[in-house]
Amino acid sequence: MRVAMASAAAGRAGRANEDFTGALPTAAVLVDGAGIPGTESICRHGVAWYANRLGGGLLGLLSLVPDRSLPAVLADAIxxxxxxxxxxxxxxxxxxxxxxxxxxxLSHGLVEYLVLGDAYVVLDKADSAPLVVSDPREVVISRSYEPALKTAAEGSDEYHRILSDLRSNRNQPGGFWVAKDDPRAADEAITGGCPIAELTDAGAALLSNGASGIVDRFGLTDWSGVMAMLASSGPDEIIRRVRQAEAHHAVAADDATIAHCTDFGQA
Structure with missing residues (x-):
């Protein structure tokens, strides 16, 4: 498998890139970290450390236990x-x-996938529109908090209180699920598979929500357009267009990461 990767930090002062992506000959991983600056009293390591540690652990486990289910691999990494x-x-x-x-x-002629949280896997199918795998639960719940967050000063006690209330929905029945401290969250991931033979040469892509904004936030193209752009211009072009849209709409930039996977053969 060939993997082209690109990742761009949001560029905010004092913030490291909180996304991670990496690949093996038969697997690719993307991790989109989440957290709040100034919470060193809770975790002295920070979000970037967590994302990189989790991503590295996933790659190690995927190489060591290639036949273990993806939720079990994620649970072990958490x-x-x-x-x-x-x-x-x-x-x-x-x-x-x-x-x-x-x-x-890639496993026994299949492309297997797992999504937990607001990341995306997109499979470019030959006989239909791309198969877009996402987990909408966090987005749906977060939208109800957006008006209050917009009126609170970022970094204020009120802003942190609202975010804390939002995050009380994490890894709870009726809420949304992410990788954090409880490996049982992996059982809530969205999983599936597709025969390699059903995919086009454009293959598949993993995107953080900072990169998926080209479709779901700014509407610059659809998922077929994303896969065509990846095949012709690579992941950097997607991120470039997202950055242009963020600047045009005067919205805060987000870390943006893509792994574009092709040349599957019949692995």
Missing amino acids: EQVTDDHRDTCDVANRMSPSAAVAILR
Whole structure:
């Protein structure tokens, strides 16, 4: 499998890129970290550390246990990274780092996928529109908090209170699910598979929500257009257009990451 990757930080002062992407010959992983600056008393490591640690753990497990189910692999990786900072950080705190996860793996003639949180996997099918795999639960719940967040000063006590209330819905029945400290969240991931033979040469893509904005936030193209653009110009072009749209609409930039997977053969 060939994988072309691009990742661009939002560029905000003092903020590292909180996305991670990496690949193996038969798998690709994308992790989109989430957290709030200034919460070092909760986790001294921070969101970028969490995303990179989780992503690296996933790649290691995918290479070591290639036949283990994707939810089981994710559960093991969550447990590993939680154990890595359980003794130094308040891992169960609702404001501690968490992440959305997307995984793609080739196995016995199939492209398997997993999505947990607001990341995307897109499979370019030959006989129909692209298969777009996403987990809308966090987006649906977050929208109800948007008016209050827009009126609160970013970084204020009120802003943090609203975010804390929003995050009380994480990893709860009736709420939304992300990778955090409880490996059981992996059981809530959206999973499936597609025969490799049903895909076009454009293959498949994993996108963080900062990159998926080209479709779901700014409406610059549809998912067929995204796959065509990836095939012709690569992931950097997608991110360039998202950055242009963010500037045009005067909205805050977000970390944007894409892994474009092609040349599957019959793995």
